[in-house]
Amino acid sequence: MESCVVSPLYAAIDLGSNSFHMWIVREVAGSVHTLAKIKRKVRLAAGLNSQNELSQEAMQRGWECLSLFAERLQDIPAERIRIVGTAALRTAVNADDFLSRATAILNHPIDIIPGEEEARIIYQGVAHTSGGLGKRLVVDIGGASTEVIIGEGFEARALTSLKIGCVTWLEGYFKDRHLTTENFSAAIQAAKEAIAPIVEPYRDLSWDHCVGASGTVQALQEIMVAQGMDELITLSKLKRLQRQAMQYERLEDLDIEGLTLERALVFPSGLSILIALFETLEIQTMTLAGGALREGMVYDMMSRQMRHDDVRTRTLSSLQYRFQIDAEHAATVAETAMTLLDDCQPLWQTDAQTRSLLHACAMLHEIGTGIGFKQSGDHAAYLIQHLDLPGFTRAQKHLLGEMLRRYRDNLTSLPEQHALPAANAVRILRLLRLAVILCHRRDSQHQPPARLSVDDSQLTLELPQSWLAANPLTDAELHQEAHRQTDLGWPLHISQTS
Numbered sequence: 373m374e375s376c377v378v379s380p381l382y383a384a385i386d387l388g389s390n391s392f393h394m395w396i397v398r399e400v401a402g403s404v405h406t407l408a409k410i411k412r413k414v415r416l417a418a419g420l421n422s423q424n425e426l427s428q429e430a431m432q433r434g435w436e437c438l439s440l441f442a443e444r445l446q447d448i449p450a451e452r453i454r455i456v457g458t459a460a461l462r463t464a465v466n467a468d469d470f471l472s473r474a475t476a477i478l479n480h481p482i483d484i485i486p487g488e489e490e491a492r493i494i495y496q497g498v499a500h501t502s503g504g505l506g507k508r509l510v511v512d513i514g515g516a517s518t519e520v521i522i523g524e525g526f527e528a529r530a531l532t533s534l535k536i537g538c539v540t541w542l543e544g545y546f547k548d549r550h551l552t553t554e555n556f557s558a559a560i561q562a563a564k565e566a567i568a569p570i571v572e573p574y575r576d577l578s579w580d581h582c583v584g585a586s587g588t589v590q591a592l593q594e595i596m597v598a599q600g601m602d603e604l605i606t607l608s609k610l611k612r613l614q615r616q617a618m619q620y621e622r623l624e625d626l627d628i629e630g631l632t633l634e635r636a637l638v639f640p641s642g643l644s645i646l647i648a649l650f651e652t653l654e655i656q657t658m659t660l661a662g663g664a665l666r667e668g669m670v671y672d673m674m675s676r677q678m679r680h681d682d683v684r685t686r687t688l689s690s691l692q693y694r695f696q697i698d699a700e701h702a703a704t705v706a707e708t709a710m711t712l713l714d715d716c717q718p719l720w721q722t723d724a725q726t727r728s729l730l731h732a733c734a735m736l737h738e739i740g741t742g743i744g745f746k747q748s749g750d751h752a753a754y755l756i757q758h759l760d761l762p763g764f765t766r767a768q769k770h771l772l773g774e775m776l777r778r779y780r781d782n783l784t785s786l787p788e789q790h791a792l793p794a795a796n797a798v799r800i801l802r803l804l805r806l807a808v809i810l811c812h813r814r815d816s817q818h819q820p821p822a823r824l825s826v827d828d829s830q831l832t833l834e835l836p837q838s839w840l841a842a843n844p845l846t847d848a849e850l851h852q853e854a855h856r857q858t859d860l861g862w863p864l865h866i867s868q869t870s
Contacts, residue, residue, distance in 0.1 A: 381407065382452045383445055384669035387474075387482065389417035389460035389515025390539050390587075390638065392437045395666045396444060399674055403690035404667075406760065408444060412437040413634065416460040417516040417539040426464040434470060438477045450480060454669045456493075457484040459517035459537060487533025491519040493668035495528040498585050500671045501662030503684050503728075503763035506580030509655070512664050513586040513645050515539035515638075520570060520649070522577050530577055536566045538588055541641035549623040556614060556644055563648035571652055582655050585664035588642030591635040593660045593766070598630025602790030603767045605658040607650045614643060662762050684728065684763035688735045691759070695739050704816045706734035709807035713800075715824040716831075720799060726792055729768060730800040733775045734807060740776065752776035767791040775801055780808055783856040802862055806833065809849050820846070830863045837868040 379398045386393045396408040414437050419430020445453060461467045461484050475482055485493070494512050498521075502508075507529075510521040516537035522530040545559035584592075584605065592613065593603050601609060616628050617640055626636045649655060692699045709730055713722060740751030753773035761769050771791040778784060778801060786797055803824075810820055820843070823834045833850065840847040850866050857864040 380452060381448045382670050382673055383448050383454075384666040384673075385441060385453075385455040385478075386666050386669070387416070387434070387455065387457040387461060388414075388665075389458060389517070389537055390415055391515070392416075392434065392441070393666055394441045394444065395670065396448070397670055401690045401693040402686055403694075403760070403762070404670060404674075410441065410444070412440070415515070415539060417463075417537060418543060420460065420464060420516075420540075424463050424465050426460075426466055426470055431470045431473075435473055435477060438474050442478050445478060445480065452673060453480055454673060455480055455482045456490075456665070456669065457482055458490055458665075459487070459514060459533070459535070460539075462487065463516065487517060487519070488531045490517070490665065491521050491531040491533050492528055493672065494519050494585055494664045495521045495523050495531070495668070496526065496671055497663035497665060497668030498583060498661045499523065499526045500683065501667055501762040502583055503765075504581050504583070505724075507578065509574070509579035509582040509653070510661065511582065511584050511586070511589070511646075511649055511658070513538055513584075513588045513642050518645060518649075520567075520574070520653075522574060522579055530570075530574060532570050534566050534570075536563050536645055538638040538642035538645065541645060542638050545644070546623060546640055551618050551620055551623065551626075551640060553618070556618070556640065559641060559644035560648045560651075563645045564652050567648060567652045574653060582658045583661040584646075584658045585661035586642070587635065588638070588646060589658065589660050591631065591639060592643070592646070594632070595628060595630035597766075597790070603659060603765060604790075605646075605660075606656070607647070610643060610647050610650060614647065617643065659765055662764075682763075684732065687761050687763050688732060691736060691739065691761075695742050695755070697736065697738050697742075698814070699735075700816075701811065701814045702735045702738065704814075704819070705737060705804075705807050705811045706731050707816075708811055708819065708822075709734045709800075709803050712803045712806060712822075712824045716799070716803075716826045719826050720796075722796065722799070726796045726800060729771065729775075729792065730803060732764070732772060733779070733800065733804050736772070737776055737779045737804065737808060749777045749779055749781070752779070765791070771797060775804060779804055783853075783860060785860060798862065802831065802857060802864070805853060805857075806850075809846065809853060812846060812849070829861075830865065831857075832865045832867050834867045834869050837870055840868060 379400060382397050384395045392412050392414045394410045397404045397406050414433045416430050416434055419427040471482055495510055498510050507524045512519040514537050516539055518534045518536045520532045521528050541559050546555050592605055596609060620626050631639060739755055740748035743751040753776055756773035756776055757769055767790040771789045774786055789797060810822055820835055820839055825832045854864040854866050
């Protein structure tokens with residue numbers, strides 16, 4: 373038996389102003405596999421005094437953390453390790469005192485990167501892990517700086533690092549730990565003043581969609597999902613969360629559903645900065661990015677082959693390879709599903725996101741069969757919902773999993789989801805199931821001449837009578853499917869044409 377070639381390890385260490393992170397990965401079939409993630413809340417920026425000197429206590433916290441990281445770096449070649457320091461170390465006048473000992477602990481050089489370089493790397497991390505076409509506005513709120521970038525594809529067009537962060541704003545505007553109107557207003561206004569110089573050039577450049585790449589945005593999304601909201605961040609939701617926070621008198625009392633204890637301390641300051649960004653730049657909606665600084669560091673070290681114009685396509689291809697999916701058959705199912713969807717236009721007026729998710733479902737529908745055929749749908753749902761899927765948001769992953777749980781045999785209603793309007797989610801499930809049945813011969817040369825029409829929620833699938841007579845199994849499966857969909861209130865009729 374041929375032995376499997378194990379790909380090399382890469383390590384990225386981010387000495388952030390709030391936390392130190394270490395990420396160890398390897399490349400597998402065009403995707404990045406996480407092997408270790410270690411994070412310690414060092415709060416380096418909180419150790420800066422009015423003269424921008426790092427306290428001995430803050431430096432000691434950092435050294436103790438790096439002593440843990442050092443053990444995991446011993447067996448990784450130096451050229452596959454990158455360690456960067458960000459805003460707090462850029463600001464500290466005694467950064468060299470910290471770095472001399474830190475370098476000795478890690479036995480590897482540490483690069484204190486300028487703000488624009490941090491923004492560039494963050495953008496690469498977003499570009500390699502997040503879907504969406506057109507120009508994107510990227511926001512990353514760190515402990516002592518906030519990076520704001522506009523780019524398209526893998527190219528950044530505007531890079532800015534602002535001296536505002538959730539730790540420094542905590543110390544500056546919530547130092548008394550009170551959650552008052554005055555503290556929030558002062559924090560928001562100060563952030564707006566820092567953002568003001570970039571407003572006009574950024575509006576002139578414009579953008580098509582906005583993504584947030586920070587722990588603050590992740591925490592906000594977790595809160596919204598826990599409270600039954602969808603994953604899109606809007607100004608009205610931010611204001612709602614501000615009102616929830618202000619129901620508590622002090623930071624230590626915060627008990628908002630979905631907010632973890634780890635994020636609670638810097639939550640109000642990060643929320644203030646994000647409100648200021650939304651109001652000043654007139655951001656309509658924001659989603660969570662799939663990666664940021666550490667991901668950008670790793671992709672910078674890896675081969676340029678990891679660059680793909682469509683991150684989702686790279687993800688689908690990687691999963692097909694890893695789980696030995698029949699890619700040719702999956703493409704036939706996808707083509708059939710998209711043809712059926714086209715038959716339903718213009719009545720359904722399907723958007724690009726719906727089309728993209730239908731295509732992804734078809735390309736991955738057999739991912740669970742490698743574990744077991746009998747419960748392949750359940751296996752597929754588990755895999756999709758637990759794997760890293762660069763290019764897909766958490767809500768989209770959830771919907772993909774629930775679609776694949778139901779791609780054949782027993783049909784049940786979809787659970788609540790926030791990736792698509794409910795009607796569109798039902799539509800792509802119906803079309804996916806029909807496409808799988810129509811392609812059961814697994815040969816693109818023997819596709820039935822099917823045509824689908826729609827009248828409100830009623831679907832009619834037309835097939836030649838002679839073809840149905842020559843393919844009695846498919847005929848039986850289609851009529852069974854018609855009963856299943858109709859019983860759920862999704863009427864489906866199989867029509868024979870002469």
